[in-house]
Amino acid sequence: MTFKSICTCCAFCAATFAFHARQGFARPNSNLPGNFYQPGNAATLKGNPPIEQGSGAELRDGQHDFDPLIGSWKYHLKRRLNPLTGSNTWVEFEGTGTCVKVWGGRADLDQVELDGSTGHIEGLTLRLYNPQSHQWSLYWANSKDGTMGGDPPQIGEFKDGRGEFYAQVMRNGRAIFVRYDWSGMNTNSPHFEQSFSDDGGKTWEANWITDQTRVNEEAGKAAAAQDSEATKTGSQQAVRDRQHDFDFEMGAWKQHLKRRLNPLTGSNTWVEFDGTIVGQKIWNGRANLDEFEADGPTGHIEGLTLRLYNPEAHQWSLYWANSKVGYIDGPPQVGEFKNGRGEFYAQDTFKGRAILIRYVWSEITANSAHFEQSFSDDGGKTWEVNWISQMTRAKNEGDQAH
Numbered sequence: 115m116t117f118k119s120i121c122t123c124c125a126f127c128a129a130t131f132a133f134h135a136r137q138g139f140a141r142p143n144s145n146l147p148g149n150f151y152q153p154g155n156a157a158t159l160k161g162n163p164p165i166e167q168g169s170g171a172e173l174r175d176g177q178h179d180f181d182p183l184i185g186s187w188k189y190h191l192k193r194r195l196n197p198l199t200g201s202n203t204w205v206e207f208e209g210t211g212t213c214v215k216v217w218g219g220r221a222d223l224d225q226v227e228l229d230g231s232t233g234h235i236e237g238l239t240l241r242l243y244n245p246q247s248h249q250w251s252l253y254w255a256n257s258k259d260g261t262m263g264g265d266p267p268q269i270g271e272f273k274d275g276r277g278e279f280y281a282q283v284m285r286n287g288r289a290i291f292v293r294y295d296w297s298g299m300n301t302n303s304p305h306f307e308q309s310f311s312d313d314g315g316k317t318w319e320a321n322w323i324t325d326q327t328r329v330n331e332e333a334g335k336a337a338a339a340q341d342s343e344a345t346k347t348g349s350q351q352a353v354r355d356r357q358h359d360f361d362f363e364m365g366a367w368k369q370h371l372k373r374r375l376n377p378l379t380g381s382n383t384w385v386e387f388d389g390t391i392v393g394q395k396i397w398n399g400r401a402n403l404d405e406f407e408a409d410g411p412t413g414h415i416e417g418l419t420l421r422l423y424n425p426e427a428h429q430w431s432l433y434w435a436n437s438k439v440g441y442i443d444g445p446p447q448v449g450e451f452k453n454g455r456g457e458f459y460a461q462d463t464f465k466g467r468a469i470l471i472r473y474v475w476s477e478i479t480a481n482s483a484h485f486e487q488s489f490s491d492d493g494g495k496t497w498e499v500n501w502i503s504q505m506t507r508a509k510n511e512g513d514q515a516h
Contacts, residue, residue, distance in 0.1 A: 173248040177220045179272045182299045183213040187326040197321035217437045244440035251441045260424035302328040357400045357423045359451045366508035367391040377500040481507040
């Protein structure tokens with residue numbers, strides 16, 4: 115489990131597939147086959163600089179580095195209070211969690227629930243592998259605010275059985291480095307530490323230590339069910355909000371996609387794709403994950419959307435990633451459902467210009483749903499649709515994603 119600069123969630127105060135079209139589904143993305151743009155992310159059109167071949171030692175394929183974490187676990191956590199102040203006071207937590215594969219192991223998702231003297235923590239870590247750089251990007255989110263916190267991902271790789279992942283963040287008005295350390299991966303008790311450095315990496319102070327112990331699947335399912343029921347009971351006592359708005363999308367779906375070529379140029383040329391989606395609940399529905407695959411004249415697409423619900427704002431944040439590059443693409447689409455229609459907005463960059471992006475979910479029934487992504491280059495006065503998804507619930511195994 116990797117807790118994204120866990121100190122932030124450490125106030126602990128209690129602590130989607132937005133296929134970007136970003137679909138909340140997908141946004142424009144030059145990294146996809148044939149300049150396929152995932153709706154939503156105009157930023158992805160900028161693409162990544164190509165990795166030069168033959169310019170150094172061959173990079174190892176690390177796409178299955180986190181496979182040993184797949185399964186159910188018990189956690190013992192230690193957190194240092196007030197890091198980088200000289201404090202040596204620690205608090206301890208006990209918890210449970212599960213880790214599941216995404217994209218056949220080239221990504222994975224952790225869910226954890228923890229309890230200690232400072233309260234209850236419920237969070238997740240999404241890890242995405244970049245097959246070009248051979249590095250992982252690690253993203254943390256907690257259910258208290260339903261976002262990824264605005265920090266950059268921890269990025270790194272494994273060498274000789276040890277994984278190190280780094281990022282620069284702001285804490286208390288100062289820039290610091292954050293390091294994640296994974297070891298003991300091929301045992302039944304992997305070890306994780308988070309450390310901070312305020313001197314450019316010369317010295318590091320550990321502030322978060324996790325020891326995991328594998329449990330059998332039945333015990334893991336029982337613990338997860340108990341945690342889920344406790345969370346569900348708590349949510350039922352709260353004022354009705356929108357935390358289950360995306361429950362309709364759970365399960366297996368077939369999808370027919372239409373994409374406008376060259377948006378915002380007056381083009382009316384479209385290409386079509388057919389694909390599948392599989393949606394699964396996280397945090398008892400207050401988050402969810404879609405896995406998406408589609409094929410069309412410009413090639414094969416494989417992506418995911420992570421949707422997170424903010425119980426204070428009563429809004430959703432929709433994050434898209436595709437397996438070609440292995441990182442979360444652009445800012446999230448943020449919004450909500452009203453009268454059966456969901457609208458989600460973001461500002462992004464498309465071909466060097468700032469634009470607005472809108473996702474719309476509509477026509478939702480038990481067995482069908484409709485999604486559109488649109489761009490606006492005039493501040494929202496007019497919108498041009500560039501991505502249309504029509505979903506139909508899969509009726510048999512042959513219809514389901516592979």
